[in-house]
Amino acid sequence: MSPSALLLNAPKTLAFEPLDLAPLAADEVRIRTLFSGVSAGTELSQYRGVNPFMHRRFDETQRLFLPAEAPSWPYPVRNLGYEEVGEIIEVGAEVGDLKVGQRLFGAWGHRTHHVATADYARERLLPEGADPRIGVFSHIGAVALNGVHDAQIRIGDTVAVFGLGVPGQIVVQAAHRSGARVIAVDPDPHRRAIALAHGAAEAIAPENAAETIKAANSGRGADACIEVSGAPAALAEAIRAVAYSARVVAMGFFQGEVMGLRLGEEFHHNRIQLICSQISGVAPEASYRWSKPRLWRTAITLQHEGRLNLTDLITHVAPFEDAIDLFARLDAGEPGLLQTVLTFGAEA
Known part of the structure; x- marks a missing residue:
């Protein structure tokens, strides 16, 4: 051409x-x-x-x-x-x-x-001898890594990821590599299977996801939920599924008004922290160490070293x-x- x-x-x-x-x-x-x-x-x-x-x-x-x-x-x-x-x-x-x-x-x-x-x-x-296709994921990989950083994951945490498109799949892998037990949530069984093959401990459909997640975690709920689909219903369920005073990271790109959030229920009574994660910037407390170029390079390096596939x-x-x-x-x-x-x- x-x-x-x-x-x-x-x-x-x-x-x-x-x-x-x-x-x-x-x-x-x-x-x-x-x-x-x-x-x-x-x-x-x-x-x-x-x-x-x-x-x-x-x-x-x-x-x-x-x-x-x-x-x-x-x-x-x-x-x-x-x-x-x-x-x-x-x-x-x-x-x-x-x-x-x-x-x-x-x-x-x-x-x-x-x-x-x-x-x-x-x-x-790119690193010498690298599969050039890993470069396709430099930016979207950085978006996902930024979201995982914003979730402040600790080893042993249970993390629920809502939405298993490309950024959600990367979040699943990165959260797993960070030491979390990952529960992946999506209506598509094929996407759930991909998440299971790449580190998710469980993969469930969205229906009654909060109840399922809490039942799998002694009734406590997830230590963090990361919403990656941009679907209002997914954000609402992530707020329901997270533990008391825990964090929900909203990575999805919501279009127009967000309907269906019942902010007077779990969000209010469980003191939920709702954090926006967006690649225009990194968390201020990490900004003296992390930057967009470092996130891009890290997304490449983690792939080249085989830690992300x-x-x-x-x-x-x-x-x-x-x-x-x-x-x-x-x-x-x-x-x-x-x-x-x-x-x-x-x-x-």
């Missing part, structure tokens, strides 16, 4: 846009994309036109979404995609330490080529030219799709 990028012209209206491969500056490198993961959360909210950035302006100073004639993300949207892997195919005249053929991870969108500074590339090089979550691979069809299938909720990946016609 000729150099091109995917753009969103209107809700559910994708197109390919030609790329101009301009000459490099002296401190730049040119990257050819090998793989690009598709997010079934943030990206679908853009694709469907329901993301708040597409309707309001986010004021960075006040950190408020405000009504505006021009939203933060007007059409056409050119920032689709944040799970890319590529290889360097050209270096600028002043770049002496990077070489053609080196592979890196990053977030540059669904596009065949990308130009980055040498500093950007240096910080994101995330490439098993890839269920469908499609050529870049089929991206429009792939988004439609994800939007329709096709069964069996978990992590989907676009490929770019080059051997990996």
Whole structure:
């Protein structure tokens, strides 16, 4: 396919846009994309036109979404995609330490080529000999690790994970590796089976999940619940399932108003801590040690060392030219799709 990028012209209206491969500056490198993961959360909210950035302006100073004639993300949207892997195919005249053929991870969108500074590339090089597909999980892996950190898991804790899409599956693995006994919750039996194969002690359906979790934990409830689906019913059940004065981490990207939360019941009477986990920042108490770049790198290192097995979550691979069809299938909720990946016609 000729150099091109995917753009969103209107809700559910994708197109390919030609790329101009301009000459490099002296401190730049040119990257050819090998793989690009598709997010079934943030990206679908853009694709469907329901993301708040597409309707309001986010004021960075006040950190408020405000009504505006021009939203933060007007059409056409050119920032689709944040799970890319590529290889360097050209270096600028002043770049002496990077070489053609080196592979890196990053977030540059669904596009065949990308130009980055040498500093950007240096910080994101994949380990020598690594399976390049692990780079697809650098950002979504960081999201999941941030959520596990926010849950403040202790060895021996019982942790319930609600929602077993890609980020939920990563949370299951990371919580298990942190020493927790993990109970995975999802309506899809196939996703529950994947969680069981990758560290969950139990995997249950959402119906009466709180009662099941408390029965399995001497009536106490989970030491922490992590909600990863963005479904209001899942958040409500996580609040019911957690122990007295324990923590619920809301990782899911909730769209619009959240209906169905009965805040006068368990939330109020059990003194539940409700924490938002979002990759725009890390917990303030950890910010002098942890940062987004460290989370990205950790997600890569844990995979390369074999402590997280995330490439098993890839269920469908499609050529870049089929991206429009792939988004439609994800939007329709096709069964069996978990992590989907676009490929770019080059051997990996």
